[in-house]
Amino acid sequence: MLDLSIFGQKRVQLVKQTQITECGLAVLAMISNFYGTKTNLATLRQSLNPSLRGLSIKSLLQQGEKMGLQGRAVESTFDGLKQMILPAVLHWDLKHFVVLERIKKNNYLIHDPALGSRWLSEETIAKHFTGVAAEFQPIPRQSTLKPKLNFRPWSLIRSINGIWISAAQVILLSLVLQAYVLASPFYMQVAVDTVLPSLDFNLLSTLAIGFVIFTTIQSIALFLRSMIMLRIGAILGISISADTGFKLLRLPITWFEKRHTGDILSRFQSIGPINQTLTEGAVIIIIDGLLALTTVILMFYYSTILAMLSIAFMSLYFLIKYSFLYFERNATEDSIVDAAIEQTEMIENVEGIQTLRVFGSEAGQHASWLHKLTNSFNSNIILQRIKNIQEAIYSLLFGLENIVIIYLAIEIILDAGGFSLGMLFAYTAYKNSFINSSGRLVDQFVAYRMLTLHFDRVADIALTSEDECFSEDDYQSENLKESIVLKDLYFRYSDYDPFILAGINLRIRKGEHIAITGPSGGGKTTIAKLLLGLLEPTQGGILIDGIILKQFGIRNLQRQSGAVLQDGGFFHGSIAQSIALFDETLDMERVESAALKAGLQDEVMKMPMKYFTPIGKFGSALSGGQRQRLLIARAIYRSPNILIMDEATSHLDYETERKIIHAIKELKVTRITIAHRIDTIMAADRVFQTQAGRLVEVNKHEYMQNYLKNYTT
Numbered sequence: 001m002l003d004l005s006i007f008g009q010k011r012v013q014l015v016k017q018t019q020i021t022e023c024g025l026a027v028l029a030m031i032s033n034f035y036g037t038k039t040n041l042a043t044l045r046q047s048l049n050p051s052l053r054g055l056s057i058k059s060l061l062q063q064g065e066k067m068g069l070q071g072r073a074v075e076s077t078f079d080g081l082k083q084m085i086l087p088a089v090l091h092w093d094l095k096h097f098v099v100l101e102r103i104k105k106n107n108y109l110i111h112d113p114a115l116g117s118r119w120l121s122e123e124t125i126a127k128h129f130t131g132v133a134a135e136f137q138p139i140p141r142q143s144t145l146k147p148k149l150n151f152r153p154w155s156l157i158r159s160i161n162g163i164w165i166s167a168a169q170v171i172l173l174s175l176v177l178q179a180y181v182l183a184s185p186f187y188m189q190v191a192v193d194t195v196l197p198s199l200d201f202n203l204l205s206t207l208a209i210g211f212v213i214f215t216t217i218q219s220i221a222l223f224l225r226s227m228i229m230l231r232i233g234a235i236l237g238i239s240i241s242a243d244t245g246f247k248l249l250r251l252p253i254t255w256f257e258k259r260h261t262g263d264i265l266s267r268f269q270s271i272g273p274i275n276q277t278l279t280e281g282a283v284i285i286i287i288d289g290l291l292a293l294t295t296v297i298l299m300f301y302y303s304t305i306l307a308m309l310s311i312a313f314m315s316l317y318f319l320i321k322y323s324f325l326y327f328e329r330n331a332t333e334d335s336i337v338d339a340a341i342e343q344t345e346m347i348e349n350v351e352g353i354q355t356l357r358v359f360g361s362e363a364g365q366h367a368s369w370l371h372k373l374t375n376s377f378n379s380n381i382i383l384q385r386i387k388n389i390q391e392a393i394y395s396l397l398f399g400l401e402n403i404v405i406i407y408l409a410i411e412i413i414l415d416a417g418g419f420s421l422g423m424l425f426a427y428t429a430y431k432n433s434f435i436n437s438s439g440r441l442v443d444q445f446v447a448y449r450m451l452t453l454h455f456d457r458v459a460d461i462a463l464t465s466e467d468e469c470f471s472e473d474d475y476q477s478e479n480l481k482e483s484i485v486l487k488d489l490y491f492r493y494s495d496y497d498p499f500i501l502a503g504i505n506l507r508i509r510k511g512e513h514i515a516i517t518g519p520s521g522g523g524k525t526t527i528a529k530l531l532l533g534l535l536e537p538t539q540g541g542i543l544i545d546g547i548i549l550k551q552f553g554i555r556n557l558q559r560q561s562g563a564v565l566q567d568g569g570f571f572h573g574s575i576a577q578s579i580a581l582f583d584e585t586l587d588m589e590r591v592e593s594a595a596l597k598a599g600l601q602d603e604v605m606k607m608p609m610k611y612f613t614p615i616g617k618f619g620s621a622l623s624g625g626q627r628q629r630l631l632i633a634r635a636i637y638r639s640p641n642i643l644i645m646d647e648a649t650s651h652l653d654y655e656t657e658r659k660i661i662h663a664i665k666e667l668k669v670t671r672i673t674i675a676h677r678i679d680t681i682m683a684a685d686r687v688f689q690t691q692a693g694r695l696v697e698v699n700k701h702e703y704m705q706n707y708l709k710n711y712t713t
């Protein structure tokens, strides 16, 4: 992170949120960095287990305390802000947090994690500030944060085969190029100083032939080097992308729930600049570093004053470039985040096109998307403007440098001699080569500093721990023998959300069929996800045959479970592929048998391509009921020992539902059915209802009586 302190004055460094609900974490990071405990969003996400729903002012204070920041919520009038300890957090627009750093006359310096740092007028503050603010002060040695997570780009790569040979080839070819760059000015010098005065055409021809050969070799070397660089870039790019993709698919389900698709894609796109900078960077540092060193030695050999002058100009270039770094980095970050927000909205619009059409909301959504697109373009324009300003400064700088050097060199020739015209040509060529190679080194340094931005984004994938199930040492293959027990199980989605499940005790015997019903939002799906090892209990646990789930093996449990969840998961492909879920050894007999049990067979056989009919995007070529039956067939195809069905038959007509209930009963596996429909509930051996975070067993007969009383006339 760049240190912005100017003359010792502490400044707040803007931390931009990367998800809508992360403004709370971002303001805490800004305050924490201000008071000297350096942290970043990646660390806070891991340490604080933030909620999907964002933070309230109360939870903001609690989180702050964990970070070693003593917070105090204050209700403040507009004028009261002037008396507050700054920087302070302001509640904004009833849904957002920003940091107020300073007040100067009637202007307020606001760091908005979504929009950036801005001076705002009193009127604007009055429009957004809700009247609630929080002051923070550091409590020494109180932080329970994990140490700041730093991302090592090489940790993205697990193995890169064949890259070292290519790297050696590039270095070898670059050395050939280097010889050319070093020798060609010498050709000019000899031609001007020796051939011209003596008019020795033989020497000129020999020199010319030699350099034609040399130039040919250089062109071939250049071509080969670019081809090998291309290869290295591809190897590295594939390795980084493949390994990051591998990691991504192993992240916990809750990670995905908290992020938008556009944001995840944009994190992936950050791999491109990382790859490019690493590939080119390594070669540039070796080759250009060496070239800059040798040319600068030669330059000193020709003239100390001129060499010093060129170095001075180069140092100026470095300083200017470095001073722009902060602005360029912020502008780049803005442009990446704004593009991600815009893409997310476009993806959502495309996915939700039916709803938009039915509700006639295209114009409204378009306006909202256009606003984001404009933001994205504006950020790009700001970034480009910063680059253009730099370009103009550099062109002026090196134009001046050329004039000054040539002026001085000719003065030296005229004054003292000892510096021939040929030497001037040669010196200028070496100097240009020095400027180019050291310029590339400086650019590379800046590019590397800029990379931290992309590192932060990819770090969200790379530094998040994989789902628990992937840390199991041995892949066990024990089948369920006796029972599944939920013991004193408590669950909440984050430390700041209420407990959804509060003391669940349930024993499901092998082969038993239980139904869970209850009011919407009561926690039934959450129980299913816990039983499938997709979520981890907050307290208490799940025992399989008396063994705690982690020891029994989450993968082991998942291997023998079939699940029909509410958000089913449809991938592109045929009905058969979808039932077998891309099983490499797709068994058509099993596919058909599963479809038959799920009551799908007859309809599939009427389709023109039968089991090879494509299911369309998200199963859109199927009816809602067909999609549900396809998911049931998929669960049955696995021949599971445990079958978990969450509202699996809610779209079916009663006759089809009954047939499926019967077929599933025949499976004689352990079944956990979550349902509201009476037929499905009554098919179970025992029925449980969610009540205030607990599961209460209900008498089937009484349940039926109640149902008849309430729903029949």
Ligand SMILES: Nc1ncnc2c1ncn2[C@@H]1O[C@H](COP(=O)(O)OP(=O)(O)OP(=O)(O)O)[C@@H](O)[C@H]1O
Binding pocket: 052, 053, 257, 493, 497, 500, 518, 519, 520, 521, 522, 523, 524, 525, 526, 527
């Ligand atoms: N990722 C999440 N983060 C925070 N809260 C969540 C999350 N997912 C679900 N919830 C909340 O947890 C509660 C239980 O949700 P759950 O889906 O388990 O209920 P349910 O009984 O299955 O409801 P339904 O019958 O409507 O499907 C709800 O209040 C819901 O808003």
